[in-house]
Amino acid sequence: MRPEDILVPTPSGVCCKPGGFHIDPTRPVDKALITHGHSDHARAGHGAVLATQETLDIMRLRYGDNFAGSTQAVAYGETLKLGDTTVSFYPAGHVLGSAQIKVERKGLRIVASGDYKDVPDPTCLPFELVPCDVFISEATFGLPVFRHHDAAGEVSKLLRSVALFPERAHLVGAYSLGKAQRVIALLRAAGYDKSIYLHGAMEKITAYYQSRGIDLGAVEFVRGAKKSELAGTITICPPSAMTDLWSRRFPDPVAAFASGWMRVRARARQRGVSLPLVISDHADWDGLTATIAATGCSELWVTHGQEDALVHWAQTRGMKARPLDIVGYGDEEESENPAPPEGEA
Amino acid sequence: MNRFAELLDRLAYEPGRNNKIRLIADYLRKVEDPDRGYALAALTGALSFKHAKAGMIRTLIAERTDPALFALSYDYVGDLSETVALMWPSDPAQRANKTPTVTDVVETLSTLGKAQLPAQMTRWLDALDENGRWALLKLVTGGMRIGVSARLAKTAAASLGDKAPDEVEIIWPGLEPPYLELFAWLEGRGDKPTNLDPAPFRPAMLAHALEETDLAGLDAADFMAEWKWDGIRVQAVSGVDQDGNKVARLYSRTGEDISKSFPDLLPSLRLPAAIDGELLILRDGRVQSFNVLQQRLNRKTVTAKLTTEFPIHLHAYDLLYESGDDLRDLPFADRRARLEAFLAKLNDPRIDISPLVTFDTWPQLIAARADPAAGGAGLDAEAVEGVMLKRRDAPYSPGRPKGPWWKWKRDPMIIDAVLMYAQRGHGKRSSFYSDYTFGVWNGDDQLVPVGKAYFGFTDDELKEIDRFVRRNTVNKFGPVREVTHESDTGLVLEVAFEGLQRSTRHKSGVAMRFPRISRLRWDKPPRDADRLETLEKMLDKSGNKVPA
Numbered sequence: 001m002r003p004e005d006i007l008v009p010t011p012s013g014v015c016c017k018p019g020g021f022h023i024d025p026t027r028p029v030d031k032a033l034i035t036h037g038h039s040d041h042a043r044a045g046h047g048a049v050l051a052t053q054e055t056l057d058i059m060r061l062r063y064g065d066n067f068a069g070s071t072q073a074v075a076y077g078e079t080l081k082l083g084d085t086t087v088s089f090y091p092a093g094h095v096l097g098s099a100q101i102k103v104e105r106k107g108l109r110i111v112a113s114g115d116y117k118d119v120p121d122p123t124c125l126p127f128e129l130v131p132c133d134v135f136i137s138e139a140t141f142g143l144p145v146f147r148h149h150d151a152a153g154e155v156s157k158l159l160r161s162v163a164l165f166p167e168r169a170h171l172v173g174a175y176s177l178g179k180a181q182r183v184i185a186l187l188r189a190a191g192y193d194k195s196i197y198l199h200g201a202m203e204k205i206t207a208y209y210q211s212r213g214i215d216l217g218a219v220e221f222v223r224g225a226k227k228s229e230l231a232g233t234i235t236i237c238p239p240s241a242m243t244d245l246w247s248r249r250f251p252d253p254v255a256a257f258a259s260g261w262m263r264v265r266a267r268a269r270q271r272g273v274s275l276p277l278v279i280s281d282h283a284d285w286d287g288l289t290a291t292i293a294a295t296g297c298s299e300l301w302v303t304h305g306q307e308d309a310l311v312h313w314a315q316t317r318g319m320k321a322r323p324l325d326i327v328g329y330g331d332e333e334e335s336e337n338p339a340p341p342e343g344e345a
Numbered sequence: 346m347n348r349f350a351e352l353l354d355r356l357a358y359e360p361g362r363n364n365k366i367r368l369i370a371d372y373l374r375k376v377e378d379p380d381r382g383y384a385l386a387a388l389t390g391a392l393s394f395k396h397a398k399a400g401m402i403r404t405l406i407a408e409r410t411d412p413a414l415f416a417l418s419y420d421y422v423g424d425l426s427e428t429v430a431l432m433w434p435s436d437p438a439q440r441a442n443k444t445p446t447v448t449d450v451v452e453t454l455s456t457l458g459k460a461q462l463p464a465q466m467t468r469w470l471d472a473l474d475e476n477g478r479w480a481l482l483k484l485v486t487g488g489m490r491i492g493v494s495a496r497l498a499k500t501a502a503a504s505l506g507d508k509a510p511d512e513v514e515i516i517w518p519g520l521e522p523p524y525l526e527l528f529a530w531l532e533g534r535g536d537k538p539t540n541l542d543p544a545p546f547r548p549a550m551l552a553h554a555l556e557e558t559d560l561a562g563l564d565a566a567d568f569m570a571e572w573k574w575d576g577i578r579v580q581a582v583s584g585v586d587q588d589g590n591k592v593a594r595l596y597s598r599t600g601e602d603i604s605k606s607f608p609d610l611l612p613s614l615r616l617p618a619a620i621d622g623e624l625l626i627l628r629d630g631r632v633q634s635f636n637v638l639q640q641r642l643n644r645k646t647v648t649a650k651l652t653t654e655f656p657i658h659l660h661a662y663d664l665l666y667e668s669g670d671d672l673r674d675l676p677f678a679d680r681r682a683r684l685e686a687f688l689a690k691l692n693d694p695r696i697d698i699s700p701l702v703t704f705d706t707w708p709q710l711i712a713a714r715a716d717p718a719a720g721g722a723g724l725d726a727e728a729v730e731g732v733m734l735k736r737r738d739a740p741y742s743p744g745r746p747k748g749p750w751w752k753w754k755r756d757p758m759i760i761d762a763v764l765m766y767a768q769r770g771h772g773k774r775s776s777f778y779s780d781y782t783f784g785v786w787n788g789d790d791q792l793v794p795v796g797k798a799y800f801g802f803t804d805d806e807l808k809e810i811d812r813f814v815r816r817n818t819v820n821k822f823g824p825v826r827e828v829t830h831e832s833d834t835g836l837v838l839e840v841a842f843e844g845l846q847r848s849t850r851h852k853s854g855v856a857m858r859f860p861r862i863s864r865l866r867w868d869k870p871p872r873d874a875d876r877l878e879t880l881e882k883m884l885d886k887s888g889n890k891v892p893a
Contacts, residue, residue, distance in 0.1 A: 143414075143417060143421055143432075144410070144414050144418055144431075144432040144434075145418045145421065145422055145428060145431035145432045146431075147431065147475060149437060150474075157351065161355075164371050165364070165367070242775070243769060243775050243776050244776060245776060247776050255775065263431065263475070264422055264431075265357070265424070265427060266422070266423055268358065269358070272769070272771060272775045273358065274355075274358045274359050274360065275355070275358065276358065306417070308417060309414055309417045309418070312411075312413050312414065312417075313411075313414065316411065
């Protein structure tokens with residue numbers, strides 16, 4: 001049996017014919033298995049959605065109660081029979097509720113990892129290695145220049161800057177699902193115990209994280225705070241808000257941005273960032289290659305990002321490897337954080 | 346190396362001058378000798394290592410990485426040093442306990458032979474992390490390019506001891522890395538170092554801008570006036586070292602040694618003195634415009650052809666020092682007399698005195714400024730940028746004291762142009778559309794871009810333009826917005842500029858010097874903005890600037 005007899009890559013996502021479902025489809029389908037809540041993977045309008053409880057909750061927060069015809073919560077490690085296939089979910093370490101999905105048929109195991117990272121994150125369960133024959137990997141940071149191993153070091157850089165410029169506000173651009181809460185948790189782990197300010201767009205998701213027992217300390221909303229009160233404070237906001245009118249309420253703000261893209265200077269400069277923080281919720285090059293090797297897979301499918309380099313690397317290691325041309329993955333920021341209307345006070 | 350790397354990293358991204366100073370000062374305060382001194386040397390451009398070249402770095406990385414992966418990475422990152430710093434294969438867990446310090450690197454490189462360099466670089470690159478490797482490569486290959494001038498770094502150093510930057514500047518030429526005696530003095534642990542340099546730079550005195558209305562509060566009898574030449578303000582210094590050899594140097598007004606660019610002037614600095622003056626090109630006794638002088642700037646090598654075709658000349662304004670006498674505390678009128686006598690003694694065709702503008706009353710000076718040709722500048726009028734007013738009794742004080750010196754530039758040229766594109770600014774302005782491309786009408790009644798300006802407006806005007814841009818966007822290209830610019834809708838900007846040049850690089854065929862927004866013409870419909878013919882008429886026969 002060939003892997004393609006189980007999963008077929010199509011431009012709108014991976015389709016499992018014998019199981020009668022799609023994984024992270026980018027257009028509405030009858031039955032969708034969703035790896036995690038970022039909007040490039042989790043879209044509204046499917047007939048049935050199977051995902052972890054957290055992912056379903058996050059989709060409901062973002063799209064409203066009617067985001068799907070029906071839903072089914074799947075626990076990590078639980079085994080489901082779908083058509084002719086066996087399916088189970090495992091932690092992916094990307095954001096709260098994120099999962100890898102293993103699809104098995106007649107002894108052939110395929111793991112669709114969604115987005116993942118193999119480093120500790122206090123806001124979600126750690127990545128679990130799932131041995132398989134075919135591994136479907138993302139490649140957001142699939143170039144050997146991307147290495148982001150010291151998130152704690154990046155946070156101390158931020159704290160040193162806050163100490164050096166007490167009269168300025170520090171704005172930290174971060175994706176509102178996952179990164180924002182991880183940055184807050186990292187700040188707490190570094191001993192920062194002051195109130196952390198939040199942009200309104202992060203309100204619901206952050207409250208949800210807290211309701212799931214993730215300790216983020218005291219958070220406040222910027223809304224209503226006076227300019228002078230914001231001196232010496234840290235505010236987490238969507239990246240797009242840093243260049244928006246919204247940012248003018250802060251005293252001489254230092255623009256920080258927590259993202260794996262900050263590793264490359266040209267990218268940081270394009271964003272007008274003055275304090276880049278290399279903190280990523282995706283595996284870096286070393287993480288991708290180590291994980292792929294550890295799964296023991298003989299075949300690698302690469303979904304989105306810098307596919308060429310990862311495919312080349314796998315081939316030099318004797319694996320079969322191919323890029324999947326799925327349209328619409330990898331822009332979690334753009335789709336996730338529509339800029340608030342201009343002129344919003 | 347790690348703290349130095351973090352400093353370079355922050356400086357490279359920080360747009361604000363004062364914030365850069367704070368970052369450097371914080372580093373100098375926290376880091377011990379001699380590391381901080383070598384770091385200061387790196388920031389002021391006082392270090393250079395002749396063997397470390399990009400080619401060697403390229404060879405090192407090629408030996409360690411898959412060529413296809415390197416090519417993809419280099420293509421993505423776009424900068425060799427950065428690509429190497431990021432993809433250098435090293436396992437953080439296997440890393441040596443000891444990372445090299447700035448001192449290790451500087452001292453090792455100063456003695457290391459070319460043959461040992463690759464192995465040494467490899468050891469260092471293995472021991473450092475991404476940022477450390479990037480800083481190391483910046484340090485050894487020179488060219489920091491992080492937007493820090495030597496002056497800025499010295500200003501930060503001075504702030505350690507609450508000293509004026511000029512105090513550091515005066516003693517700087519006599520100091521050597523790692524500047525132990527400098528830090529000792531700044532931290533109150535030692536005496537002020539003395540400058541033993543035989544031809545030191547003396548911090549320049551600068552003027553404030555004058556408006557015509559300011560004249561009412563000033564007495565014409567207190568002042569002397571001279572032409573403000575459109576050249577390069579320099580300080581030409583000559584002295585004798587301990588061995589009796591003559592040393593001649595030319596400094597920019599910020600104290601940068603630019604002798605190498607103008608070797609043809611140095612033989613004329615025969616007598617021990619420090620002259621404040623303007624560097625110009627003189628042909629057949631006539632001062633040439635700045636556009637001509639520009640041909641001599643930013644040259645890697647100065648050829649005989651260049652020095653013949655563009656003969657250098659110094660118009661002297663002031664004399665700060667002569668044969669052991671510091672003249673800076675004398676009144677200007679006395680220094681001027683000393684200057685005249687000195688130049689008579691020097692008697693060199695390449696150096697002469699910048700003539701005074703004679704006047705008894707302000708209306709006479711106003712007339713001379715309006716028409717320098719008739720006011721005494723004659724055929725050199727084209728190179729006159731305005732007039733300088735100097736109090737007769739003023740000493741030569743470094744920096745920009747208010748009152749003793751005034752610069753009064755000629756009226757700029759003015760056109761009305763239409764705003765076409767706006768781009769977001771940086772730093773404090775990152776939420777504002779603050780960089781404007783403007784155009785004028787051509788013969789086909791199309792708007793053609795003629796320039797870009799990002800200053801001249803007030804903070805309130807910036808807010809008004811920003812609002813206009815956001816409400817009238819017709820197209821977005823990344824950080825750039827195209828705004829509506831039709832004959833009856835759009836924003837007319839009054840643009841002031843100092844000169845015009847023909848340009849093959851601009852579609853309109855003209856390029857402006859120092860364009861800035863002088864007024865917002867909300868009252869004016871775009872169709873009444875200026876036309877390209879108006880600009881073409883402003884260009885004189887030779888393509889040089891003409892008065893408005």
